[in-house]
Amino acid sequence: MFRNTAFRLLLLGQVLTSFAGNALFLSLGVWAKDLTGSNTAAGLVFFFVTLPVVCGPFIGHVVDRFHRRSVLMVACGATAALVMLLLLVHSAHRMWLVYVVAAGYGVAAIFVRAAQAGLIKTLIPPQDLAAANAYLRSAGDALRVVSPLVGVGVYAVTGGPVLAGLVAGLYVLALVVFRLLPRTRDTAEGTGREELSLRRLGAGLRHLWSHTPLAVMTAAVSAAFCVLGFFDSTDFAVVQESLHRAPSFFSVLTSVQGAGSIVGGLTAALLIRRLGEHRTAGIGLAVMAFGALGMTLGGLAVVLGAFVLFGVGVPWLAVGYSTTWQRHTPGPLIGRVSTAADLSMLGPQAASVLLGAVLIGFVPYRVLLLVCCVVLLGAGIALLVTHDRSSDRDPEAGTPSSPADSGPDDRAPRNRQTEQTT
Template sequence: MSALSDSRFRRLLVGQSLSSFGDSALYLSLGIWAKDLTGENSAAGAVFLCLSLPVLLAPFAGHIVDRLRRRPLLIAVNTVAGLGVLALFGVRSEADLWIIYTVAFGYGLSFILLRPAQIGLIKEILPGEDLAGANAAIRTIGEGTRLLSPLAGAALYTAVGGHMLAALDALTFAVAVVVLAGLRVRESAPTPPQTREPFLREITAGAAQIARTPLVAFTTVAVAASFAVIGLLDTVDFAVIEFGLRQPPSFFGVLMSIQGAGGICGGLTVAAMIRRYGEARTVGAGLLLGAAGTALLAVPSLPVVIAGFALIGCGVPWLVVGYTTAWQRSTPQQILGRVAAAADLFTVGPQTLSIALGAALIAAVDYRILLAVCCGVLMLSGTVLLRRSPQLTTV
């Protein structure tokens, strides 16, 4: 049985795809908006910092997800996020930059709840052997929307500004709510209050589960090291566009679409990679592709930079799907939200710090030096993962 043969997963995938289209069209354009308002690359990088900061609250979000049924929680969060994004209608000048940052932060809060809740809901719908295919389908469709949405978002932003993008994203949140409301899933009951453990132990249960699962623990260390430098790219990308390619900030949307095209290739092949080589080696291969792509960004040539973004895009699904499948398959449903939150904290947490570092360094350090650091760490982490693949125990 494949994931796509389940009608409930297909409906969830359609709703997720439409929502992802609106999300990526808007939040990738928020950086362009901030750059246009201020003229500073660091202002664009700060948008992605705001998007990532809420991951520090991920353990608490995972605790909430494991204490509630997933479908009603997804409906509530999508509703609140759709209303919150409309605050962007108040942005008129540089003085309103704080609204962009606030909405970006709100996006980040919604993501740390939506992601573990959706992962848990998918595991309720599908058997363990179909999870890699399900994750691959979600990632492939997501990359497909990124192929079109950055171009559409940048074009719409250039033509009429960010306010129409906000309206579009609010509409896609509404579509997601409608899809979820019509989904029929018999969910496992949350853990009864009388059987719960002390609060600190419950909050850290996700990290403890990762630590005692060899493949997940080993892969987490390598992925966390890589994400500790990947965040540099969120700011450096704008320097590559400005100094390397001599293009306006809106060209970021074009390059994100190129990365999305590479992501489709990665998404279509990742399930086969996992079946043949296992989760850890698939992640390692993805990191090596990212290292090669990052090295190409240092070359001031449009065709070479395009190839670099395509390679990075191809490597991302191998990294994300391989890692997600490893901990999703090996985790009991009762603590899946906390494991998802812990995995996000161990990856997006270091990424957040590197985004802040990139925004601080970009004005003083040549962007090519930052690219070299990122490339070196990705290459080292990928090589280490390819040399060892612990056994995965499926739950």
């Protein structure tokens, strides 16, 4: 994989954008809390970051209409400029600027994920898709452990303006890296003038649910994400009621889970080569289920082990799912399918976060964790039982259901040749 120059550039670009985004994400919440003293104000930051997922179909349509490299460059440049608005925030009266930056970051993150998915599909040979996704996932998980601590540390020591400058600088560096990528030719020619219709906006969701391998995987993943939001509430209950530690100990559990995710990411490609995407994702869900079960037990060692186990399972699920929809989706449709996959995961998760926050007030946390265990295990078993080996071997199985789904340029055969720009 690392002999592929395009992949190395993609990986470096993701490292820069992930580090910048993760450093900014948590720090904005801390900044809001410092300015207002309100937990609600801090929570609204995370709400505004996730809110743009509802615009996913439109964002996917835009990504599919333009060159993916250009989309990445514009997204990074726009985010760098947007972050500089934080230099104007000096009091609670300008909290609205923090929310604007949070929402803008959320939009840019969706553009970046969708465009990267398209470039992976184009620049990486089909047999290397799983390995590419696994390495990218491992890098992202490693940065999720480190970058929030760096971001909050920079904010605490030097203040918000310095943090804003650091984040903006990282996005500019990412723009330069993405500029070095080869310019692909398998998308629409970037005119952006094709007719916008609900049919085209919904092409990604239709593609996910109209092809059996994708529909089965998407159903299982959506079911799992219907309970994953419960962990946002139960994790703190585990810390306080089971381990009898201060809430700050949650950062230790997060780091431990992140370490498990790194291991899972590094082994995901090997599992997919041996077992296929469906079985790997199914095993990942089962491992997450046993991790949830372990969280119901007492003892520090057991709980730490449960978080490690849960962390290992997450990349097996994520890499298995992403590799499946990439392999079964034609290049010109990849942006809309990427955002549809996001919506299939983050939509149920957002609902489960709210539901979990309500239920934790009167339902014992162990009961909620057992519900998570049952749902995750059931989804995992469903993938293992419905596994179709042929679906894991056909990288070009997916095609748009009709010309209207993908636009006039989508009917052209994929051309994997690339054009190096100067």
